[in-house]
Every structure is written in structure tokens, then in C-alpha cells.
Amino acid sequence: DQQVKQNSPSLSVQEGRISILNCDYTNSMFDYFLWYKKYPAEGPTFLISISSIKDKNEDGRFTVFLNKSAKHLSLHIVPSQPGDSAVYFCAASKGAQKLVFGQGTRLTINP
Amino acid sequence: SQTIHQWPATLVQPVGSPLSLECTVEGTSNPNLYWYRQAAGRGLQLLFYSVGIGQISSEVPQNLSASRPQDRQFILSSKKLLLSDSGFYLCAWSRPPDHEQYFGPGTRLTVT
Numbered sequence: 119d120q121q122v123k124q125n126s127p128s129l130s131v132q133e134g135r136i137s138i139l140n141c142d143y144t145n146s147m148f149d150y151f152l153w154y155k156k157y158p159a160e161g162p163t164f165l166i167s168i169s170s171i172k173d174k175n176e177d178g179r180f181t182v183f184l185n186k187s188a189k190h191l192s193l194h195i196v197p198s199q200p201g202d203s204a205v206y207f208c209a210a211s212k213g214a215q216k217l218v219f220g221q222g223t224r225l226t227i228n229p
Numbered sequence: 230s231q232t233i234h235q236w237p238a239t240l241v242q243p244v245g246s247p248l249s250l251e252c253t254v255e256g257t258s259n260p261n262l263y264w265y266r267q268a269a270g271r272g273l274q275l276l277f278y279s280v281g282i283g284q285i286s287s288e289v290p291q292n293l294s295a296s297r298p299q300d301r302q303f304i305l306s307s308k309k310l311l312l313s314d315s316g317f318y319l320c321a322w323s324r325p326p327d328h329e330q331y332f333g334p335g336t337r338l339t340v341t
Contacts, residue, residue: 150328152328152329154332159317159335159337160334160335161319161321161332161333161334161335162273162319162332163332164329164330164331167328167329207272207273209273211328215261215278215280215325216263216275216278216288217275217328217330218275219272219273219274220272221271221272222272
């Protein structure tokens with residue numbers, strides 16, 4: 119049972135434009151959501167997170183939106199830069215012990 | 230600041246051989262510790278987590294085991310490796326009650 123899903127395995131965006139990565143979840147008990155960025159052969163790097171009591175969190179070029187009624191969250195990157203090319207994972211937790219990860223979306227930023 | 234170490238970075242082992250991967254965290258105390266595996270083209274699968282010395286929770290029945298002999302040391306082991314154990318193994322830590330987990334550099338294991 120895939121509780122966290124990233125339905126787009128890949129996304130290609132032109133440099134300078136907005137990148138939007140999407141994530142859906144099924145468990146309404148999740149109370150915290152996170153986004154990670156991963157380069158090949160490296161560990162994931164924490165990017166940004168959001169509590170279920172909020173619907174938006176912003177950190178520089180990165181904004182995460184949460185729509186609890188739709189059980190959907192998204193990560194917006196504006197403007198997109200070549201260094202943003204990586205695999206992005208969304209994750210969800212119920213209590214601060216375990217994270218459930220999506221399958222990841224490979225983002226490619228084209229010059 | 231906190232640092233997480235994993236070794237070795239890469240490992241090639243024959244089927245049936247034992248395994249020991251080590252993870253250590255510096256700069257924090259009483260962390261939660263985690264072992265994940267990423268199979269080729271797949272997401273991150275939680276294998277084990279620990280909230281304290283000697284306390285291990287297993288998420289997926291498998292050929293692997295974990296131990297936490299010291300507060301900031303987490304070890305992943307196997308007595309006999311299978312081909313299906315190949316993958317990228319990641320250790321992570323978190324500071325309760327925070328949700329954020331921070332990952333090590335990973336170990337690429339190839340079982341031949």
C-alpha cells in the first residue's frame with residue numbers, strides 16, 4: 119500500500135521558469151510533510167517542511183503548499199536553476215518517528 | 230554542528246557472505262537513528278529505526294538485522310547476503326521531537 123505517491127517520475131523545466139513537483143497521500147493521520155533533494159550516489163538533503171496545521175511554507179526559492187482536503191502537497195521552485203536538477207522526494211510522518219517516502223520525481227532544468 | 234558518517238562508501242560482496250555497515254553521528258545526543266534502502270529506480274524504504282541504545286524496531290521482515298551498541302552508533306548486519314540485498318543503504322538521524330531526518334552519504338552494496 120503506497121501511502122505517499124509521486125505520480126510523475128520525471129519533469130523537465132526551462133531555467134528561470136517555475137518547477138512544480140506534486141505529491142499525494144492517502145493517510146489522513148499524517149501530520150507533517152517534508153521535501154528532500156537527492157543527487158546520484160549521495161544521501162538526500164532536507165529542503166523544506168510543513169505542518170498539517172499550515173497550508174503554505176516558504177523558504178527562499180522554495181515554497182511548499184498543502185491541501186489537506188485533497189490530500190495533496192506540492193513544491194514550487196522559482197526561479198529554477200541548473201543546480202536544482204536532482205531527484206525530489208516527498209515524505210510524510212505521523213508523529214516524529216518514521217517518515218514514509220514517495221518514489222521520487224527526477225527534475226531536469228534545461229538551459 | 231551535527232555530522233553523520235557511513236562506511237564503507239561502496240562494497241561488493243558475494244552471495245552468502247556476511248555484511249556489516251556502520252553509521253555514527255557526531256554533535257548530538259540521544260538521536261533517533263534509521264536505516265533505509267533505496268533499490269534501483271525506487272523510493273526510500275525504511276528498514277529499521279532506533280529510539281535508544283539496544284532499542285530496534287524492524288519495519289520489513291528480511292535478511293537483515295540492526296543493532297545500536299552505543300548512543301550514536303547504528304550497525305546494519307546480515308549473516309548471509311542475498312542477491313536481492315543489493316542497493317543503496319542510507320543511515321539517518323533525527324532529534325526528537327523534530328520530524329526532520331538528516332541523511333548520511335550512503336553505502337552502495339552490490340551482491341554478486
